[in-house]
Each structure stands twice: as C-alpha cells, then as structure tokens.
C-alpha cells in the first residue's frame with residue numbers, strides 16, 4: 001500500500017501525515033484550512049482541494065478530525081466518501097468519537113463494500129511527532145492486518161481492542177483517566193507550593209514515587225518544569241481543553257447508557273468546564289487546569 005489520503009491536518013494529523021511522508025508514502029492531504037495543506041505540501045504531500053480529491057486513487061484513507069459529526073459528514077454525507085468513491089480503499093478513522101458512531105459509520109461502509117477500522121490514538125503531539133503513538137483498534141483482524149504497516153509508521157503500540165467501536169470505547173476510558181490524572185497532578189502541585197515546595201522538586205519526587213504518572217513524565221502542568229510541555233509555552237495545545245471536554249462528554253454519555261458509576265469523571269468534567277469559560281481557554285492545552293487551583297479553596 002503506497003498511496004494514502006490523509007484528511008484532517010491539525011495538531012495530531014499534521015505530524016502523523018508528515019511521518020508517512022518521511023516513510024516514503026505518497027500522501028494526498030486535505031484539510032478545511034488551506035494554509036495547513038500548503039504547509040504539508042511543502043514537505044512533499046500532494047495538496048488536495050476536497051476530501052474526494054484527496055481520496056482519488058488512494059489505497060487507504062486516514063481521517064483525523066475533531067468529532068463524530070465531521071466524521072459522519074466526511075464518510076456518510078451527501079457528497080461523502082462512501083457514496084462517491086469508485087474504488088474500495090481501506091478506511092481508517094483515527095479521530096476520537098463515540099463508539100456507537102464508529103459502529104454506525106463502519107456498518108454503512110461495510111454495506112457499501114469497504115473495510116473500516118476505528119483507530120483512535122493516545123500520546124499527544126509529542127508522540128505523534130516521534131511516531132510513537134498508541135493505536136487502539138476496533139474492527140476485523142483482517143482490516144487491522146491490512147492497516148498495520150501504516151499504523152507502525154505513526155505509532156509504537158498497536159493493540160486490537162475488539163470489533164468496530166472497541167477502539168473508541170478504550171479511548172474514552174483512557175481519556176477520562178487522563179483528565180482525572182491531570183487534574184489530580186495539578187491539584188497536588190498547588191498544594192505542594194503552598195507548603196513551600198518547588199513544583200519541579202515535588203514533580204521529581206513523585207515521578208519516582210507511587211504518585212508517578214504520564215503527565216509528571218511528559219506533560220507537567222506547571223510552567224517551566226518541562227521546557228517542551230505546553231505549560232511552558234503559555235499552554236499552547238497540545239491537546240485542546242475543548243477536545244478534552246468533548247471526550248469527557250463522550251465518556252459520561254457512554255457511562256449513562258451502560259449504567260456505570262463515574263463520579264470522578266463527572267467531577268473532572270465540571271472542573272474543566274469551569275476553566276473553559278475563561279477567555280480563549282477552549283483552545284489552550286488541557287493542562288491549563290493548573291491555573292484553576294491557584295485561586296485557592
């Protein structure tokens with residue numbers, strides 16, 4: 001498989017597509033932002049004028065867009081890829097969307113003769129750039145086998161979670177835990193400061209102790225503890241707070257549908273929602289939850 005269409009070149013999609021280009025794939029790229037398409041074209045992609053144009057002759061189509069509505073429009077809309085394409089490329093949606101939406105798009109794809117997987121990712125922009133993302137895949141083993149070589153160029157850990165929608169189910173569980181863990185990390189960094197501890201020193205202690213976690217290792221929410229973290233760049237995303245709120249909404253809706261108790265997820269959703277009401281916060285990295293704690297009790 002050499003000819004790939006890549007649709008959605010945002011914080012995550014751009015570096016993922018750039019890794020495919022570096023690996024020698026022939027990438028046709030589309031985004032509603034023409035400036036972004038031009039930027040990737042400068043690295044060797046073919047800039048496409050529409051999703052249909054990007055998909056022309058592609059053996060696989062990868063989508064990495066904000067939400068389920070955009071995924072449905074792209075694949076199922078009046079001018080959508082499933083109805084418009086003469087060939088039957090492998091469809092790979094890497095966006096984070098509801099498991100039931102992933103299942104319904106995959107079912108529509110299957111009835112039109114396409115194989116489709118949901119392959120949401122974890123790891124953030126840093127791992128996207130390194131090509132070491134985690135992919136959680138929902139779909140048939142055969143479709144995953146066909147996609148594996150491509151996913152390996154963008155990720156370091158690829159796991160088959162189950163049938164269509166299972167990748168998304170794993171992703172919403174992971175992201176709810178990430179939201180809770182980031183808020184908890186921010187909470188104790190502020191508590192430590194109020195006890196006279198340097199946040200960098202406290203972070204180093206917790207990294208080697210039972211409170212150690214992914215965010216202390218790679219995404220510290222306190223400014224200037226990690227020079228490359230969003231917190232040290234004015235909370236430039238990274239992973240936008242608005243996207244984390246979307247994922248918490250997906251997780252809470254899903255929990256309600258399954259009768260699962262998620263009190264910590266619900267509390268995290270309230271905290272991020274309060275922070276997002278501040279000017280411009282939705283586009284900031286979700287680690288900006290840190291500043292909510294500086295106000296005190």
Ligand code: NAD
Pocket residue numbers: 007008009010011012013030031032033036064065066067070074094095096097121122123124125238239240243247
């Ligand atoms: P982003 O907002 O930076 O990028 C989304 C891109 O999609 C933008 O460039 C936008 O212009 C484009 N887009 C929107 N509508 C489109 C359409 N109709 N056709 C083509 N392009 C369209 O978001 P992101 O951070 O790259 O996240 C993308 C997806 O990955 C989301 O579902 C998000 O939840 C998920 N995700 C993000 C991260 C992260 O750390 N940023 C991590 C894991 C998963």
